[in-house]
Amino acid sequence: MALPASYDPAPIPAVQQIKILIAGGFGVGKTTFVSTVSEIRPLRTEERLTAEGVGVDDLNGIENKTATTVAMDFGRITLDDSVVYLFGTPGQERFWFMWDDLLRGAFGAVVLVDTRRLDHSFAAVDFFEKRGTPFVVGANCFDGRQTHSPDVIRDALDLADPTVPVLMLDARERASARDVMLSLMDRLIARADAAAV
């Protein structure tokens, strides 16, 4: 059975992929953000992670492994010659270290914060600062109001780099979410510029 003549077996041109992480603690609006900018309804990707159990809870001394199901939100934006992939990280940052591939290859990150619960996003900020992953902060305005200024939020987050952009955001609003994405791209461009000099 030969392939039909109409089928072009030539290699498909390589798709340029740009992976962006959408991070932050539980309930800060990660899923909403992905949903607002993605061209497809956000999907939920699951992985089963195993780690050596650390407790000695077994009288037989048999090695104990625990398995946990973790999930991430997935969305994408297809551009002319590239595709932006949005990976919404699991809420519990402790799983990030177990899920290496989730973070690998990311160009940068959007860290969403809820100003009523800033501490929920400390771990994400800390994580990206330590890894040197470029990021911007989006302060999600729940109920459409934001009583804190970006500077106050920047201080409260104790950002190591004072030039990290902090933007006010309504994750439900496309224009608002777009501004955060463009701010991250500007950050990446500035960084690439500095590296090229």
Added chain:
Amino acid sequence: MTGRHRGDLPGRRTRPFALTGGHVQSSSSTRITMNSLVAAAVPEDAVGALPDEWRAVLAICHGAPARTVIVTELAARLHMFVTPLTVMLGELLGQGLITHQPAVSGADATNIRLLYRVRDGLARKL
């Protein structure tokens, strides 16, 4: 997925790796991860008796832009955990049913022309 062997692909030429039953784990360069892009390597109607899960992979690829899908999206659409899916995709790869484009390295993050194009694209599209 029992009973699968080379004979399930009538007319396809025997490939050396088909003799291994599609196992390609020995080659680290072909490692498929959640960041890999996969594309269908055969027309949708040219596949004969394949396991349903394999056909589902090919159908999703054919329905995607540039016939290419990232593994993370495939896992979500197929309701499969990532790791078992990557093992299964290794078998499809070994049978020549899909092609595979490894994930980019972080090095591309400093490709300034690419970054400008992406910024412009996002500004237009969003």
